[in-house]
Amino acid sequence: xxxxxxxxxxxxxxxxxxxxxxxxxxxxxxxxxxxxxxxxxxxxxxxxxxxxxxxxxxxxxxxxxxxxxxxxxxxxxxxxxxxxxxxxxxxxxxxxxxxxxxxxxxxxxxxxxxxxxxxxxxxxxxxxxxxxxxxxxxxxxxxxxxxxxxxxxxxxxxxxxxxxxxxxxxxxxxxxxxxxxxxxxxxxxxxxxxxxxxxxxxxxxxxxxxxxxxxxxxxxxxxxxxxxxxxxxxxxxxxxxxxxxxxxxxxxxxxxxxxxxxx
Numbered sequence: 159x160x161x162x163x164x165x166x167x168x169x170x171x172x173x174x175x176x177x178x179x180x181x182x183x184x185x186x187x188x189x190x191x192x193x194x195x196x197x198x199x200x201x202x203x204x205x206x207x208x209x210x211x212x213x214x215x216x217x218x219x220x221x222x223x224x225x226x227x228x229x230x231x232x233x234x235x236x237x238x239x240x241x242x243x244x245x246x247x248x249x250x251x252x253x254x255x256x257x258x259x260x261x262x263x264x265x266x267x268x269x270x271x272x273x274x275x276x277x278x279x280x281x282x283x284x285x286x287x288x289x290x291x292x293x294x295x296x297x298x299x300x301x302x303x304x305x306x307x308x309x310x311x312x313x314x315x316x317x318x319x320x321x322x323x324x325x326x327x328x329x330x331x332x333x334x335x336x337x338x339x340x341x342x343x344x345x346x347x348x349x350x351x352x353x354x355x356x357x358x359x360x361x362x363x364x365x366x367x368x369x370x371x372x373x374x375x376x377x378x379x380x381x382x383x384x385x386x387x388x389x390x391x392x393x394x395x396x397x398x399x400x401x402x403x404x405x406x407x408x409x410x411x412x413x414x415x416x417x418x419x420x421x
Contacts, residue, residue, distance in 0.1 A: 159394050162202040163191040163386075164264060164287060165277025166257050167227070168235040169211070170418065172378050175243035179376050182418035183214065185235060186277035186301065189379040189419050193386025193409060195221035199394055202272070203227050206263050208234040208256045218420075228263050230256040245351070245377050247329075250305045254281050261286070273322070274298045275389055277382075278310040288317040299393070301325040301385050307333045318343060322393060325349075325385045347388060347403075349381055355403055367403045372411045379419040384410035 165187025171180040187205045194201040202223040211234040215224045235257035240248045261283050274291055278284045291298045300321050302310050307330045319342040326334055328350040341361035348356045357365040387409040392402035413419050
């Protein structure tokens with residue numbers, strides 16, 4: 159089974175307290191795609207970048223199918239993400255740039271018979287593509303971000319029970335639980351910083367996997383990396399749940415010692 163990733167590619171700058179890190183290439187779509195690629199599967203990345211980052215296509219072309227990565231006049235989306243010194247998310251500031259055209263770009267993309275992972279982050283409106291995927295009979299999975307999770311879950315509420323897998327952190331899980339019947343979610347993966355990852359199938363916990371202690375330099379992209387690796391291992395390669403989450407946690411922890419997933 160092939161896989162397509164729909165989501166942002168961005169230039170990220172991170173603040174850990176008063177410490178500035180970046181900018182570096184990021185964005186949920188990019189991060190998930192790279193994690194899938196490093197698991198041995200070449201994903202199709204459906205996104206937009208500005209001409210300021212057009213060189214990225216050549217950098218990643220051997221790993222990622224960039225035929226649906228549109229290079230547009232203007233600047234690549236930029237995020238400034240602030241965490242406390244302990245790594246707790248505080249705030250995010252966005253300059254969307256050419257990602258303002260992401261919804262139009264996605265509307266014009268022909269959806270192949272493959273699994274699609276949708277990164278439910280502004281400015282992407284996930285509902286139209288989820289409706290298209292459902293009507294076409296394509297499988298899909300979802301992830302969210304805490305800064306817009308209420309709006310995104312509300313928009314996706316109708317389609318969440320049809321997702322093969324949903325990824326949230328503990329804060330996003332609290333919102334999901336308020337808006338959705340967990341007993342109708344096929345597979346739910348919940349991360350909680352350095353606490354164990356828990357997995358639920360139709361409302362019942364089926365797995366808990368610890369996060370071993372490790373040195374942390376910067377956390378951006380860790381959750382995306384876990385999601386991409388898990389999708390590649392479990393949904394695409396059909397590896398057992400415990401094997402898949404073990405590889406996903408190890409992959410996520412491997413990027414904590416550097417800024418971003420690509421640098």
